[in-house]
Amino acid sequence: MVSNLNYNRSVGKLNLKRFVKVRNLNGHYKRSEVTAAFGFLTPAMVLALLFLVLPIVLAFTYAFTDYYLLKPNDKQFIGLNNFSRMLTDGVLRTSFLNTLQFVLLVVPLQLSMALGLAMIVNKKIKGNGFFRAAYFSPAVLSLVVISILWTVMLNPTSGLINQILMNLGLEKQPFLTSPSQAMLSIIVISAWSGCGYQMMIFLAGLKNIDPSLYEAADIDGANTRHKFLYITIPALKPITMFLVITTTIQAFKLIVQPMVMTGGGADNSTMTILQYIYEYGFRHRNIGYASAITLVFTVFLVGLSIGIKKLFKEEQAE
Template identity: 65%
Template sequence: MKWWNKILNSEKFSAGVFLLPAMVLIFIFIIAPVVMAFSYSFTDYHLLKPHLKEFIGIKNYIDILNDQLIYQTLKNTLIFVILVVPLQLSMALGIALLLNKKIRGGAYFKIAFFSPSVLSLVVISILWTILLNPTSGLVNEVFEMLNIPKQPFLISTTQAMPTITFISAWACCGYQMLIFLAGLKNIPGELYEAAKIDGASKWQQFLHITLPGLRPITIFLVITTTISAFKLIVQPMVMTGGGPDNATMTILQYIYEYGFRHRNTGYASAMTVVFTILLIILSLAFKRLLKEEEN
């Protein structure tokens, strides 16, 4: 039994015991669903008729190529990503720069700006839907007091996506703000003092000291924010339902509609596989760009 006691007392066994619960959860909630989605994508699996499941090969993938609405949802998702990433990071950096200065009530402002990031996106979406009501919303009431015409916001095909973009950037920029703030604290103050002595303006200090000092953090935030933006679903689902006229329907919401409302699990699984492959390609492209910049 010495060999058994040796195994029990080894560091590898202890590490395995501690990792086992996490590995079980990863298998149940990540690996198994991925395998099941991939297998379902080759069938006509219906959520309410699992016993009628048939293997249909790549028919679902062919249907995706002929589905015009999926191209619209991909376009909407890309528009959201292109708009929200620079807006959200710019807001976060601007707030971080302000809070990095010694101002009265700095701790209060940090909490105030960060608090939307810890609130439920469902709650935030419902509140903004009420505020942006085209007839009785608080925002339009203020506009009317200022002699500005009332705006349709979420019921307009041209304003709905920009409105959701702004709300998403406002709600989530607090997290990036804290990371930027931590990065600003790590930039040596001697660099700014030397720049002042050399006659550098505030803008020149920002361009040649602040931005280079925040480069690693900025790259990390660009990658994480972009990937997170591609997973947009809560805001349009709660605020517009994907409308008006599918102007805010995103790819994840479209997958949800097919998988749970239409209960066409096979087709939804095929779309999930395609979307996952697109995200993997995007991540690899980011990784390659970063390697080229480092070289």
């Protein structure tokens, strides 16, 4: 017993000596290690400064000017004129409502599809590996490729979907050329293309649920619906909070699908906030007004993320 105690003390002294060698008497790391750490951090810090911090600073600066891209030296400070202009911009209001409609519909649809697929592939059935890969494959494809593919399939005259409808005795549908159907078509396509990623996260959460909980529920006579509501859903709450926040933010940043599939058209029924910012900033070259919209939109997303997080925390506390 004494020999073991002496051995443990000697090992502890050796570890302490190694720790002291790493740090000097003032508690600071050695200069070589600090240099190596900054060497690894520098590329990421430079990229963050160039593509995150600098654009935010420039957007904040340009938002209070009449900066026109073709006349960069003639910009003048105009105060809050760009922000007051936003209040009377009808196309901007339509773009925000379109984006809001997309978020409110695609987030629950996409997460419901993801959870359903995760529960299917979580079962021990033959060929599960194939189905996991098949369900996840749209998530690794380029959104541009997916958008072009669906544009061809939804063509109102020669598209595959309309050919199937005709074979079933149904009428052809305008889909992307109709103001009432264009956004709904983009919502369904976006939910289909993105649910594979959320499915894998839900699947990881399902794997971490203790099987004994379901066994105890079976003994108590609980049916499938009760086990889903009182075991699965509460166990997946932290994962659901993460996915709701990330999916909502990504949904508000919708731009690729409407830009490729409709160009924001069908009477501006698919114009989104980011596409409107792009149109004004790079096509109309009005950087000042586009920067003002970007600034307000960024503040809105930050506040929305904080609100969703607080909402989930209050539910967990209850």
